[in-house]
Amino acid sequence: MAEKLALKGGKKTVPADMIHPWPEVTDEDRKAVAEVLTVADIQEQQKIQSESLAKEWADYMGMKYCIPVNSGTAALHMCVAGLGLEPGDEVIVPAFTFWASAAAVLHHNVIPVFVDIDPKTFCIDPALIEPAITERTKAVMPVHIHGMPADMDPILEIAKKHNLKVIEDVAQAHGARYKGKLCGAMGDAAGASTQRSKVLSSGSQGGLFMTDDEDIYKRAALLEYFGELVTPGREREEQEYNAYGLGWMYRDNPFSQAFVRSQLKRLDKNNALRVVNCNYLTENLSKIKGLETPYVPEECEPVYYNYVVGFNPDELDMDISPKQLREKVQEALGAEGVSTGQWQRLPVPEQEIFQARVGYGKGCPWKCTDSKVTYEKGAYPRSSEFIASHCYVFGINPPNNLELMKIYAEAFEKVMDNIDQIL
Ligand SMILES: Cc1ncc(COP(=O)(O)O)c(C=O)c1O
Structure with a gap:
């Protein structure tokens, strides 16, 4: 009618x-965040919230190590660094994702190589991964986009065959499962976002790095605090003031961590x-x-x-x-x-940074690693x-x-x- x-x-x-x-913000969430302020020494809360969230998320995932950080991009960058990837190495990334997946790769002078998606699931098409592998390829990054698990079995099989590492971008898929296994727990390392809109939300910004591998964990941990090894809340008291490598400032804050911990219960x-x-x-x-x-x-x-x-x-x-x-x-x-x-609005490789290969100046990281990777417009029709x-x-x-x-x-x-x- x-x-x-x-x-x-x-x-x-x-x-x-x-x-x-x-x-949804409940009274429990308000109480959890308010409690951060009720202690005599707020510095203690840095340690308490960070260590508690690390443990609770690792327990939820059934994994050994978690480092809470201030964004999902930081967590993914820690995966790249934790795997020991080096300038000029290549990581295979789906052309349809939020561009932060690829930014996390570029942050380490590593080069993203894009492949198209499976139009039905909108995730990376495993059939397109092998043709994109070169002698520089070191890892593949499936993204569980829109909360839909990527087809992990063939991805893991290809990775094994070619000796590649697998970084899961689980920014949008906390709690999603593939053949009963949690997304984020199937590869070598994973990065989740707890940005406001995410299914596990900090109400602001945040991220979670996770792995089962001690070496990956140790290398990744150096990025959290300027390349030093300092327990959150123990800065100055225990600080060696000796950087073991290039680090960033990826430390998260106790208020958003308290909020995430409360949200994790639901x-x-x-x-x-x-x-x-x-x-x-x-x-x-x-x-x-x-x-x-x-x-x-x-x-x-x-x-x-x-x-x-x-x-x-x-x-x-x-x-x-x-x-x-x-x-x-x-x-x-x-x-x-x-x-x-x-x-x-565009497949990631069609965005300006890839078209112009501007990076952070002088055409790097592409030019300074002598990378031959190209980003043709129209090469990702399904995306x-x-x-x-x-x-x-x-x-x-x-x-x-x-x-x-x-x-x-x-x-x-x-x-x-x-x-x-x-x-
Ligand atoms: C697929 C995907 N990867 C990575 C990120 C980066 O997360 P964050 O915004 O917390 O840095 C996002 C966030 O929107 C995302 O959707």
Whole structure:
């Protein structure tokens, strides 16, 4: 039945103020952060919060070592350094990711080599890894994008065959599982982000480096505090003032650590609620012609950091591009009160830094390592197509629940049923 879209003056589907922001901040979170301030010596809290978070996250992951740091990018850089990668070495990275995955590689004068994605899972396509291997390749970095586990078995097999290390970018996938195994615990080292939007959130910035290997851990640890080895909260008291190598300032702060620790207690519950929300959307949106919902391989348990919807004009016999359809529908959904967004505008290798190979000056790190790696525009068509044809839907996080998802599904249905009003 024809219904006037909100964009054309009709009634808005989603009531104002119905969408709760993420992360949900509870009294326990407030108490946990406030407690950092209630002690006589706040310096003690640096040690307590950092060591407690390291232990609690390592326990959650079933891994030996964790170092909490101030960003996911820092954690990934520590993976690169921890593996002992050196200037001019190459790491294979998916072309569709947040560019920080590649930045963490460049931070160590190591060169990212990009490969395209599997269009169904939006993660790195294992079949494209082997052709990208050169004598300089030292590692591969699968990214569990949008909370969807990458296809780890073939990746680990290829890595073993070619003697490569595996760095997992688990920035978006805390608690996601592949064949029952936690993402982040399958490779040699992993970096997670606890930036505000992430499924394990610090409410601000933060990251978690993790590994099972003592040598990797020891090398990575040098990056946290200027190349020195100092326990958080023991600066000056125990400091040797002797740098063992080039380090950065990646130390995290006790307030965000206290917040993450509190959120970690609810990670599995929040992930489970988000999965219920997203499964409901998939069940209902997949019935609507012109929309594509996420494909979940049998062996994967995603956590839906983002819920993505694809647009297929062919199904509607429309002579427009998926991008045009997406943009029109997003505009109409916005008017209905469903907030959607676009995550990434370009495949990473098509971003300016790679096109110009500017790095940090004089064309480095490419020129100063005599790197022959190139970044051709148009060489990552699946990433480009995925970006053009998909949007993500805000508001899927708890405490938003099926009450909101039901209204979202109605809004999608209303817009798609009345598509002629906007095209
Ligand atoms: C896939 C991916 N990798 C790495 C990062 C970097 O994390 P951070 O922003 O905490 O440095 C992000 C953060 O958005 C990300 O989404």
